[in-house]
Amino acid sequence: MSRIGDIAAGLYKGEVSFDFVGRWRQWYIISAVLLVLSLSALFVNSLQFGVEFEGGSVLTVSSESCSVEEARDAAADALGSEMVPIVTELNSSSGRSLRIQTEALTGTQTNDVTDALADVCGVTAAADISAQVIGPSWGEQITQKALTGLVVFLVAIVIYLSVMFEWRMAVGALIALFHDVFITVGIYALVGFEVTPATVIGVLTILGYSLYDTVVVFDKVKENTKGLAGGSRMTYSEAANLAVNQSLIRSINTSVVGLLPVAALLFVGAYVLGAGTLKDLALALFVGIAVGTYSSIFIATPVVAQLKEREPAMQALSKRVAARRVSRGGSAPTIAQSAAGSDGAPNADAEGDTGSVATQPKPRPSSGPRNQPKRSKKRKRK
């Protein structure tokens, strides 16, 4: 516990610092690899769209007794056409069931098949048979609506972020968002779960979650970089990196707390229930929340920092910071070095020890604006 406390304190003050922003190349390469893997997963294992999107009927019979063949024959007889029902067996802890999939049936046909199945499997139609019929155009409609919703949502988000933060953050958030959704969909394809409306819900939730998480980090970045351009203490990248480090514990806690219930959902959905809404939703969510937390830290913030560093004001700031460090510490780390340095501790008064993890005890009164890293390097122990 106290260990974590130490690390957290170190993170906050910039003594322990992970160089998220400076090592952007590394993160971008990792993400690029993940994206390529997702893409190939999509090519190799293209998404299995559920009956909800393709149109058709699914009947589920909870029965221990009747065989797949019996059910198939009964359904085929009841339909009396060339339609060959696809029958699969589902086993879960709540019992065995058969899933009978056919083309879209009419109300009367559904009743006929239900009765035939109830007969052959020795169950009551009302209690043990579930049916789902989806018209062929319905899936298209759902997809259409989901896409419309998505576009409207994204536009609303861009406007909101541009107004509340700035357009660069909107760009960073969107890149992180697409990153998250793409990887999630790729993993979904890899696992081979069927894409159902529940999956769509999951992906939509990831959109919200990814943005939510990014906004929390951005809020800290915004706070840390306020009035930064006027001084010469640290560059934008360093300030942003500090913000990420300072909110790192929050990010970890949040993703753990977010993932725990979803993991429970995934476990129960996959192992207790066997199939259905919960499982599809939970897998999408589990991957999405994990990737969403990753991208807020490793993708969204570096993107914003890079965009920001192109601004004349920020470039001027970088020069001033470099000059100040030269005059103070003799060594003149360039911005790139400082940012890409192994630790990149954004110490305001670097005193030549840029990047080392606070090992030089140099008692100094803490002064300077709040939340700016102090150069007090004392290790605190109980």
Add this chain to the structure above:
Amino acid sequence: MNVASPATGRPGRSLLVLAVIMIALGGWMFISGNTSPQLGLDLQGGTSITLEPEVAPGEEGQITDESIDQAVNIIQQRVDGSGVVEASVSAQGSGDSAVIVVSVPGTAEGKLVEQLGQTASLAFRPVLATAPGTNVPQPAPSPEPSKTDKQGGGGNGGGNDGNNPQGNPGETAANPAVLPRLADGDGTGGNNNGGNQTAEPTPSPTPSTPDTGQTDAPITRPEQVDPKLQQQFQELDCAEDPRIGDDFNSGEAAIACDELGAFKYLLAPVAVEGANVDNAAAQIPAQGLGWVVTLDFDGDGTAAFGTTSTALAANIGEPPRDQFAIVLDGLVISAPGINEPILGGQAEISGDFTQQEATDLANVLKYGALPLSFTTAELQTVSPTLGEDQLQAGLIAGALGLVLVVVYLLLYYRALALVAVLSLVVAGLLVYGCVVLLGETLGFSLTLAGVAGLIVAIGITADSFIVYFERIRDEVREGRTMRVALEAGWTRAKRTIIAADFISLIAAVVLYVLSVGNVRGFAFTLGLTTVIDLLVVFLFTKPVVSILAKTKFFQSGSKWSGLSPERLGAKRAVGTKSTVASRRRAETEGA
């Protein structure tokens, strides 16, 4: 940076507001006696049918909110009329993408599904000829379309015993087969009846029509029909092609089968549209014995029905040419014979109806003509067994997730986690109350996707506390005293929480407005929990933390408080191993 002083007076009031809200919710639940949320069909078992308006090309503008609302009302009344309790009908989406969702809890009834399919067009067509529905010779001389099994003259009682002063015109003799009869239902229509009587002897227009050969002349004899159609009628086998009646326009003669496929009909062009029916009801007339269906036509319907019934009345005694077929979606629902010309716009169908049959027929007549025609886009039946399994799985997952979160929070935040756990409990109670309340007032029902949304919300709600607690810890690390840290941390956390929750709200609103079905239920829970999250953080978590800040336990920075300055590595504790020193310092600072 003393944010504390203005805020310290408030915690009591905030908690009071929250208490009032919770007591109001609880009281409402207690008084209304409704303490459990309305469950969606996937959790309790039942049938849900999504109806999609069918739009002919070039008629895209037809789907308006108004026509959808009208359709919802009609379908709702029809479903209610069919005796299914607790069925809900609602429109989702708007404009061209609007759909109607019918939800029927409990065990599914195939009949309802079929009835909902009968949503398109209702019309009255004079019958020209009938024959058995299959080409196997059958002895039955005359159709019996209204599914009555019982034989006997009881059904005629309705016609006789109505206020009709004409009494029994002797149709039993005229039509030995038990056939529903159409009589003038206009109780005060003495004049009309008088007129009927005079009208009856008038030579029917029938003989003249074949001569004129005019297209606008009413078709009253099978011979007037296009020979091709006659041929088609002869060859029609209802077992093979029961929905043949769908293929004909209202302006042309048609052939159709009845519901059972027992009889086929050759029908004249539509005489009265179903939209012209003002009202229909099943009742036992005063002094009557059997159930009858009364019909009221609007102005146009009265005139049209008058003309046609007059013509048909001329054929009394020549079944089936005195019959009026009620055609719904290409099926003959009933084909009552005419007793007399009906000029007053009120008619009464009598037959050997059971209450159920009469009610069904009245419903079809009253609600048959929807402003739009619909196709079944989705039909979902969940058996109660599966529903129970899913509900159980959802609850297990929720409980498991909650326990894991609580354990993690306790390990990490110690005493402070108690505030978080209590906040989660309060949030949980509020969500529960709201779901019950909304189920009662707005018909919101909790689906599996909604439950999943709630489980996800545990994480997002807990995140608000985490953001706040981490901010407080940051402040403590800055070396601020507990009280100052709590308030300063709050002002900063508040902004972050609002900004982030706003994103969730945008997502919820956009998805709710633009989507249908499960996605919508999920969006609703997401929005609801986000609002409650804000409510709880502002009215509960923050005030409780403020109150706790005054306790010695937290002020002293005990290592179990989760805010121990030493453990957090606060500046004040720099280089000191003595907790006493740091405490004293904290106290002097706080004072």
